[in-house]
Amino acid sequence: MSRARVLPARIERVALAGVWAREWTVFRYYWRTRTFAAVVEPVIMLVAFGIGFGKLVSHVAGIPYIQFVGTGAVATAVLFSAVFSAMFDSLYKRRYQRVYDAMLAAPVDVDEIVTGEALFLGTRAGLYGIAPLLVAFCFGLPPKPTMVLVPLVGVLTGIGFAALGMLFSAMVSTYDGLSYVISGVITPLFLVAGTFFPLTRLPDWLRSLALLNPLYHCVELIRHCAFGLHPGADLVHVAALAAFAALAWALAVWRTRARLVV
Known part of the structure; x- marks a missing residue:
């Protein structure tokens, strides 16, 4: 644990650029495996659920089921690539590599x-979300100009989930502790977000809880980009994602500071 003096909170572009540059340098060596893992799993889900259940359910809310799942798979790719990288990598860098201690020794x-x-992780997650979208095109999803907004939605969502992953990482001391997070938090977020089925199928109480799920707001925005924007509702979804990202960031900073600075 670093014994650096606690400094007033400040965000400097030079320091941010240094952190970003380090992440980019490391990513250049491992981009193949990281990209494969982050992209292939949502694509497999898209194909498996879309084709499998598509034989039983042709349309959902007036949308061909495979296109419904395809847009949901974009959000899944964003979630997985952001939160898992943040959780596991942050724990490794903090506890085993002591990378954060070295950073605190610098003016960071x-x-x-x-x-x-x-x-960095949010930007990467937004780009990874493009892969399932391209696969959905192959299954008949019609391209629209508003789809250029999909990566931006992915970046905003990815930043929030990356911060959430760093928060969880700072709350545990071993990788085993993250198992509780995956089973108790990430899996419910993933399943109850309207990714594979509409929330209208859920009981009222569970549907109300699902509205608090940031992934739900991401899914809705992506579907609106693909099938038609709803300005009023979309502003609410954007505000919800921005609030989630801000809250997750503040909590991640608070908990990480408690871990690193004494």
């Missing part, structure tokens, strides 16, 4: 570490 604060990593 905890705020900048969390912000830089969340921005």
Whole structure:
């Protein structure tokens, strides 16, 4: 644990650039395996669920089922690539590599570490979300000009989930502790988001809880980009994702600071 003096919170572009540059340098060596894992799993889900259940359910809410799942798979790719990378990589860098201690020895604060990593992982997650969208095109999803907004939705969502992953990472001491997070938090978020079935099928109480799920707001925005925007509702979804990202970031900074600075 570093014994660096606690500095006032500040975000400096030079420090952010340094954190980003380090993440990019490391990513250049492992981009093949990271990209394969982040992209292939949602694509497999798209094909398996879309073709499998598509034989039983032709349309959902007036949308061909495979296109319904395809747009949901975009959000799945964003979730998995952001939150898992943040959880496991942050724990490894903090506990085993002591990378964060080395950063704090330089003119970099905890705020900048969390912000830089969340921005990098969020941007990467937004780009990874393009892969399932391209596969959905192959299954008949008609391209629309508004689909250029999909990566932006992915980036905003990815930043929030990256910060959430860093928060969870700072709450545990071993990889075993993350098993509780995956089973108790990530899996429910993934399943109850309207990804594979509409929330209208859920009981009222569970549907109300699902509205608090940030992944649900991501799914809705992506579907609206693909099938037609709804300005009023979309502003609410964007605001919900922005609020989630801000809250997750603040909690991640708070918990990471408690872990690193004494």
